[in-house]
Amino acid sequence: MSTTLAEKPARVKTRRSSAHDPFPEMRKEAGWRKRDRAWGYVFIGPQVIGMVLFVLIPFAASLVLAFAEWDGLTDLTWVGFKNFTDQLADPLLHKSIINTLLLALITVPIGLGLAVVIAVALEKLKTRTLYLILFFAPVVTSTVAVAMIWQQMFRSDGIFSATIAKIFGITPPDWLGDPKLALIAVAIVSIWSSLGLNVIIFLAGLQNISPSIIEAARIDGAGWWSLFTKIRLPLLSPIIFFSTIVAFISSMQTFDTVFILTQNAGPDNATRTIVYHIYDLGFGRFQFGPSSAAAVILLVMTLVITAIQFGAQKKFVHYEDDAA
Numbered sequence: 001m002s003t004t005l006a007e008k009p010a011r012v013k014t015r016r017s018s019a020h021d022p023f024p025e026m027r028k029e030a031g032w033r034k035r036d037r038a039w040g041y042v043f044i045g046p047q048v049i050g051m052v053l054f055v056l057i058p059f060a061a062s063l064v065l066a067f068a069e070w071d072g073l074t075d076l077t078w079v080g081f082k083n084f085t086d087q088l089a090d091p092l093l094h095k096s097i098i099n100t101l102l103l104a105l106i107t108v109p110i111g112l113g114l115a116v117v118i119a120v121a122l123e124k125l126k127t128r129t130l131y132l133i134l135f136f137a138p139v140v141t142s143t144v145a146v147a148m149i150w151q152q153m154f155r156s157d158g159i160f161s162a163t164i165a166k167i168f169g170i171t172p173p174d175w176l177g178d179p180k181l182a183l184i185a186v187a188i189v190s191i192w193s194s195l196g197l198n199v200i201i202f203l204a205g206l207q208n209i210s211p212s213i214i215e216a217a218r219i220d221g222a223g224w225w226s227l228f229t230k231i232r233l234p235l236l237s238p239i240i241f242f243s244t245i246v247a248f249i250s251s252m253q254t255f256d257t258v259f260i261l262t263q264n265a266g267p268d269n270a271t272r273t274i275v276y277h278i279y280d281l282g283f284g285r286f287q288f289g290p291s292s293a294a295a296v297i298l299l300v301m302t303l304v305i306t307a308i309q310f311g312a313q314k315k316f317v318h319y320e321d322d323a324a
Contacts, residue, residue, distance in 0.1 A: 065292035072286055083293035093294060095269055096277040097301070099183060103273065104251035106187040107194075112243055114191065115198030116236070120228070122199070123206050132203075136196035143193065147260035150189045151176070154261075179270035182262050186271050189257050194250070198243055205239035206232065234318040241317045245309055252302050255279065274298045 066083055070076045087093050118135070122128040138146055153160040154175040161172040175185040209232060217231050255275040258265060265272035265280075272280075274294065282291030 062292040062295050065288050066296045069289045072288060079289065083289045087290055087293045087297060092269065092272065093277060096272050096274045099271060100252055100273045102183060103187055103190070103254060104248055107190045107251050108244060108247045111191040111194055111247060112198060112240065115195055115202050118199045119202035119206055122203060132200060135199050138193045139196045143256045144260055146193055147189060147257050151261055154185055176262055177267055179266070179268045182266035182270040186257055186261060189261060190251065190254065194247065201239060201243055202236065205236050209235050237317045238319060241313050245306060248305060248309070249302060252298065
């Protein structure tokens with residue numbers, strides 16, 4: 001009798017557990033998902049905090065300061081759109097915009113064109129890893145160090161100037177002292193610094209083109225040149241479009257190369273870019289209102305140019321599905 005009574009609670013407990021937990025595997029999976037979601041928040045947390053602290057808050061502060069006068073010490077005074085009208089009439093801003101656009105128009109097409117040529121040349125090369133390391137070295141090198149090295153190479157007795165003079169039989173040009181050459185010198189350094197990254201991106205794009213499309217074109221009698229211009233280059237156009245957007249935005253933000261290489265915007269402001277203009281107003285003259293207004297103007301210019309590029313991409317960007 002005593003044995004029967006002792007067994008009853010155990011049977012009742014088993015039935016209750018089965019009734020309240022009919023899907024134990026689903027509940028376990030839901031627990032894993034909850035833990036994965038929590039770890040996801042932990043991993044993206046530093047990025048979100050960094051974006052809020054170093055991007056969103058400075059952007060909001062710059063937007064507010066664009067409508068005020070403030071030197072960092074006295075009280076802030078609201079001036080409405082005065083900073084914008086003053087900046088739009090400032091000859092220095094005009095020169096900065098022209099220099100920035102010229103720099104972008106030189107560096108983006110030449111830099112991307114060279115990268116495509118080098119990527120095609122390295123595609124079938126067995127020892128391309130060594131060349132990729134050499135091309136990529138400037139990308140991971142500090143921009144300040146790169147500018148200081150090129151500053152020495154651009155001297156009249158530097159290796160770059162001496163080589164140019166020897167090839168063309170001329171007197172070594174004064175790259176950094178001549179207003180006509182200073183911006184070209186900045187463009188050369190910018191192209192050299194970003195070349196390795198673009199080569200790797202284009203090389204990956206070329207290797208991802210479906211071999212079946214290439215083989216079909218060869219069967220149809222396509223030669224190397226027609227294969228490159230009519231098949232491979234069009235299929236590489238999405239990556240070219242992406243690289244163009246990135247390179248153009250990067251070129252619009254050129255600052256450190258100008259600051260180090262040409263000693264504060266070069267002779268006669270020949271290398272004065274918009275970002276250097278913003279820095280000069282803000283931290284050189286402590287005019288944070290006009291500096292912020294110039295920053296907003298740069299933002300609007302960048303958005304407009306990017307929107308134009310996105311609008312134009314429908315005419316020259318082709319995808320592999322189109323070719324199939």
